[in-house]
Amino acid sequence: MKVYVSVDLPPDLADKLSRVAEIVGRDRMEEAEAALCFRITADEVKSMPRLKFIQVITAGLDHLPWEVVPPHVVVAGNAGSNADAVAEFAVAMALAAYKRVLHYNERMKRGEYSRDLGIPLVAGSKAAVLGLGEIGTRVAKILAAMGAEVYGFSRREREGPWRFTRDLMEALSGAKIAVSALPLNKYTRGLIKYEHLAAMDPEGVFVNVGRAEVVEKDAAVRILRERPRFVFASDVWWGRNDFAKDADVIVLPNVVATPWVAGGYGNEKVWRNMLEEAVENLLRWIRGEKPRNIADRSDYV
Amino acid sequence: MKVYVSVDLPPDLADKLSRVAEIVGRDRMEEAEAALCFRITADEVKSMPRLKFIQVITAGLDHLPWEVVPPHVVVAGNAGSNADAVAEFAVAMALAAYKRVLHYNERMKRGEYSRDLGIPLVAGSKAAVLGLGEIGTRVAKILAAMGAEVYGFSRREREGPWRFTRDLMEALSGAKIAVSALPLNKYTRGLIKYEHLAAMDPEGVFVNVGRAEVVEKDAAVRILRERPRFVFASDVWWGRNDFAKDADVIVLPNVVATPWVAGGYGNEKVWRNMLEEAVENLLRWIRGEKPRNIADRSDYV
Numbered sequence: 001m002k003v004y005v006s007v008d009l010p011p012d013l014a015d016k017l018s019r020v021a022e023i024v025g026r027d028r029m030e031e032a033e034a035a036l037c038f039r040i041t042a043d044e045v046k047s048m049p050r051l052k053f054i055q056v057i058t059a060g061l062d063h064l065p066w067e068v069v070p071p072h073v074v075v076a077g078n079a080g081s082n083a084d085a086v087a088e089f090a091v092a093m094a095l096a097a098y099k100r101v102l103h104y105n106e107r108m109k110r111g112e113y114s115r116d117l118g119i120p121l122v123a124g125s126k127a128a129v130l131g132l133g134e135i136g137t138r139v140a141k142i143l144a145a146m147g148a149e150v151y152g153f154s155r156r157e158r159e160g161p162w163r164f165t166r167d168l169m170e171a172l173s174g175a176k177i178a179v180s181a182l183p184l185n186k187y188t189r190g191l192i193k194y195e196h197l198a199a200m201d202p203e204g205v206f207v208n209v210g211r212a213e214v215v216e217k218d219a220a221v222r223i224l225r226e227r228p229r230f231v232f233a234s235d236v237w238w239g240r241n242d243f244a245k246d247a248d249v250i251v252l253p254n255v256v257a258t259p260w261v262a263g264g265y266g267n268e269k270v271w272r273n274m275l276e277e278a279v280e281n282l283l284r285w286i287r288g289e290k291p292r293n294i295a296d297r298s299d300y301v
Numbered sequence: 302m303k304v305y306v307s308v309d310l311p312p313d314l315a316d317k318l319s320r321v322a323e324i325v326g327r328d329r330m331e332e333a334e335a336a337l338c339f340r341i342t343a344d345e346v347k348s349m350p351r352l353k354f355i356q357v358i359t360a361g362l363d364h365l366p367w368e369v370v371p372p373h374v375v376v377a378g379n380a381g382s383n384a385d386a387v388a389e390f391a392v393a394m395a396l397a398a399y400k401r402v403l404h405y406n407e408r409m410k411r412g413e414y415s416r417d418l419g420i421p422l423v424a425g426s427k428a429a430v431l432g433l434g435e436i437g438t439r440v441a442k443i444l445a446a447m448g449a450e451v452y453g454f455s456r457r458e459r460e461g462p463w464r465f466t467r468d469l470m471e472a473l474s475g476a477k478i479a480v481s482a483l484p485l486n487k488y489t490r491g492l493i494k495y496e497h498l499a500a501m502d503p504e505g506v507f508v509n510v511g512r513a514e515v516v517e518k519d520a521a522v523r524i525l526r527e528r529p530r531f532v533f534a535s536d537v538w539w540g541r542n543d544f545a546k547d548a549d550v551i552v553l554p555n556v557v558a559t560p561w562v563a564g565g566y567g568n569e570k571v572w573r574n575m576l577e578e579a580v581e582n583l584l585r586w587i588r589g590e591k592p593r594n595i596a597d598r599s600d601y602v
Contacts, residue, residue, distance in 0.1 A: 084424040088447060092396035099393035101559060102403065108551050108558035113544040115560055118567025123385040145446035146389060243414040250409050257409035258402060259416055266419025 001286055004032035004048060006040070007057060010272070013279045020286050036282055042068045055282040055291070057274050059083070059134070059263075062184035062211060066300040074285070075295040080134035081277040085264035087138035090179045090209040093233040097205045097256050098122070098177055117229075120176060120203070123147030128175040128200075130168070130192075131182035131210060132158040139179050151175065155187065168192070173199045177207070184211035185299040194219035203229040209262045212236040217249070224252050231255070235262040302587060305333035305349060307341070308358060311573070314580045321587050337583055343369045356583040356592070358575050360384070360435070360564075363485035363512060367601040375586070376596040381435035382578040386565035388439035391480045391510040394534040398506045398557050399423070399478055418530075421477060421504070424448030429476040431469070431493075432483035432511060433459040440480050449478065456488065469493070474500045478508070485512035486600040495520035504530040510563045513537040518550070525553050532556070536563040 001021040009017070017023060017036075024032055029044070034053040037044070042065035045051065051073055056064070059079040069075065096102050100117050107113075127148040129140045137160050140150045144161035152162030153171035165171050168191065172178055178200060182188045192215040197206060208215060217238050224232055232249075233256035239245025243259055250257040264270025285291045302322040310318070318324060318337075325333055330345070335354040338345070343366035346352065352374055357365070360380040370376065397403050401418050408414075428449040430441045438461050441451045445462035453463030454472035466472050469492065473479055479501060483489045493516040498507060509516060518539050525533055533550075534557035540546025544560055551558040565571025585592045 084448060085420065085422055088396070088423045089400050089402070089420065091447075092400035092402050095389065095393035096397035096402045096406075099390050100562070101390070101393050101397045101557070102406065104559040104562060105397075105403065105557050108544065108560060111545075111548065113560055115562055115566055118569075119386065119390065119562050119565055119571075120568060121386055121565065121570065122389045124570075142443065142446050145443050146392075147385060243409065244412075247412065256402070256406050258405040259409060259414055261401070261405060261416055261420050264420055264422065265416055267421060268419075269422065269425075270420075 001033055002028070002031045003282065003286075004029045004035040004037075004044075006035070006037045006044070007275070009036075009275060009279070013275055017279055017282070020283065034282060034285065036278060039063055041065060045069055053282070053285050053291075055278050055285070057081075057278045059086075059293075060183055060211065061295050061300065064300070066297070069297075071297060074291070075297070076281055076285070076291045077293040077295055078274060078278050078281070079293045081274040082263045082270050083134035083138055085267065085270045086135045086181065086209050086262045087142065089235060089258075089262035090135070090139050090181065090207050091142050093209070093235070093256055093258070094177050094179060094205055094207045095122070097207075097231040097233050102256060122177070125149065125176040126151065126174055126201075128153060128171040128178040129162060130154075130171065130178065130180040132160060132162070132164075133181065133183070135181035135209065136179070139181060143177070143179075148177065168196055169199055172196050174201055176201045176204045178204065179207045180210045180214055182210045182214045183299075184213050186301075187299065188214045190214070190216050192216065192219065194222055197223040197230070200230070202227050205231040205233060208232075208234040208236055210236065212238045212240075212246075217246075221249060221252075224249070224254050228254055234258075235260055302334055303329070303332045304583065304587075305330045305336040305338075305345075307336070307338045307345070308576070310337075310576060310580070314576055318580055318583070321584065335583060335586065337579060340364060342366060346370055354583070354586050354592075356579050356586070358382075358579045360387075360594075361484055361512060362596050362601065365601070367598070370598075372598060375592070376598070377582055377586070377592045378594040378596055379575060379579050379582070380594045382575040383564045383571050384435035384439055386568065386571045387436045387482065387510050387563045388443065390536060390559075390563035391436070391440050391482065391508050392443050394510070394536070394557055394559070395478050395480060395506055395508045396423070398508075398532040398534050403557060423478070426450065426477040427452065427475055427502075429454060429472040429479040430463060431455075431472065431479065431481040433461060433463070433465075434482065434484070436482035436510065437480070440482060444478070452476065469497055470500055473497050475502055477502045477505045479505065480508045481511045481515055483511045483515045484600075485514050487602075488600065489515045491515070491517050493517065493520065495523055498524040498531075501531070503528050506532040506534060509533075509535040509537055511537065513539045513541075513547075518547075522550060522553075525550075525555050529555055535559075536561055
């Protein structure tokens with residue numbers, strides 16, 4: 001069994017994997033039956049004719065070159081491995097905006113000591129969590145601990161500290177806080193339109209820590225122009241890592257912007273955990289067990 | 302029974318009180334046996350020779366003119382009536398700083414799209430909650446829901462989602478997040494000194510939503526100058542409402558500053574709840590029941 005590994009594995013994890021498989025690099029990738037990668041290109045996939053299994057280190061699988069991945073290749077993601085990091089960040093963005101910390105801190109720094117905006121409560125307020133996977137579940141748990149009335153939206157019914165709905169409008173209508181942790185796939189691309197954002201509380205906060213493309217960019221811009229007290233807080237951008245492409249949105253006064261760091265950027269503990277869980281899942285496949293987080297190909301192609 | 306009321310009560314609450322007592326204003330305050338107030342001055346206290354009970358609408362009682370309040374006068378605070386608001390705000394400040402939302406948002410607004418600081422985790426990190434009353438308990442519950450290892454500090458042992466300690470150094474040592482919700486009294490004034498802040502994680506965040514005077518101002522300034530990554534986030538100031546007096550601290554780059562708004566500033570629901578609970582507690586006293594939140598005079602004089 002040969003495994004193509006395109007990330008730097010710490011020695012102990014490389015050892016663990018080497019006990020049951022041979023790690024090969026780019027020069028011998030054509031022999032690989034499995035691949036362990038952070039990102040994988042179409043060229044890489046095409047260079048592995050014996051490929052049967054791809055273990056991705058990220059939770060999201062939208063970046064895979066699905067069109068060239070043969071249907072018999074099993075793809076596993078890594079949901080949950082950095083879910084704490086992302087969920088905490090989502091709540092941090094939501095509260096920083098909703099509780100007016102950003103607003104008042106900016107005023108205080110300018111020497112404007114007067115008070116203008118009132119501070120709304122999370123307790124007793126409606127919050128919507130979109131996407132009820134590992135991240136969404138953690139976000140809902142934290143918001144519920146704060147006394148929010150949480151609505152949970154996803155395609156498949158899941159139990160948790162929320163009122164479940166498959167109706168996006170029901171989830172968002174009147175919501176003061178909404179957090180999207182939706183994966184990007186063919187069902188979620190462009191899912192959130194103007195009418196959904198407009199259904200929220202006019203002084204509400206919409207947080208996106210999933211993928212930018214789930215929200216229609218024009219819809220976000222329109223609502224932000226129409227409702228100066230509505231806040232759009234996002235860690236993910238339509239231009240992906242080319243943030244300059246979204247400068248038009250980032251500079252709006254009612255936007256809170258961070259550069260795709262929610263997943264534990266620069267945090268060795270989070271990265272180590274992601275690698276560990278990915279290797280563990282790859283080992284499950286090698287041992288003939290069922291790996292976790294197997295992608296449903298039909299979500300993407 | 303006559304009650305001196307120095308706040309505007311909504312008609313229904315005024316009616317409720319009027320059924321068992323006569324509400325009097327400043328012109329007849331010398332007849333009052335009880336007082337319901339937001340703030341009360343020494344002159345007001347001295348003008349009520351028949352006074353037996355003071356119901357304050359705020360949770361904190363440090364602003365009372367204790368030196369002129371006769372020992373036989375029972376004073377009741379209003380702890381808990383806006384505890385949700387304050388606790389949510391404390392967590393918002395802590396996360397906005399700790400998760401680098403403020404840092405990255407500022408950079409993005411300036412068009413600096415690169416990443417520098419790593420994003421630490423709350424999950425698995427040590428957090429300290431100072432003061433285990435209604436606010437501290439709620440803060441601890443939220444941090445515990447995020448997976449933090451919470452240490453709870455107070456004078457009297459209380460059960461909750463924390464490891465209890467009476468040792469301030471034990472609570473703060475190595476803590477990544479600390480939230481002070483301590484009341485200001487003769488035991489807590491100046492309690493938090495340089496060595497306590499220095500014992501925290503050098504990239505930690507100290508949040509104060511209690512009273513500024515609990516922290517030595519010089520200690521805060523010194524630690525902020527020495528440790529550029531340490532963050533001091535405060536809603537309360539040594540100059541009280543005269544924020545200009547603390548401009549030297551507010552302008553420091555590693556300070557997050559808000560103008561004493563945590564307790565639900567401008568939030569009618571929070572204010573209504575505070576008035577309701579204060580009236581309810583006053584009615585307890587009038588009916589001969591034991592009011593809640595009776596102050597321990599020896600904490601103040």
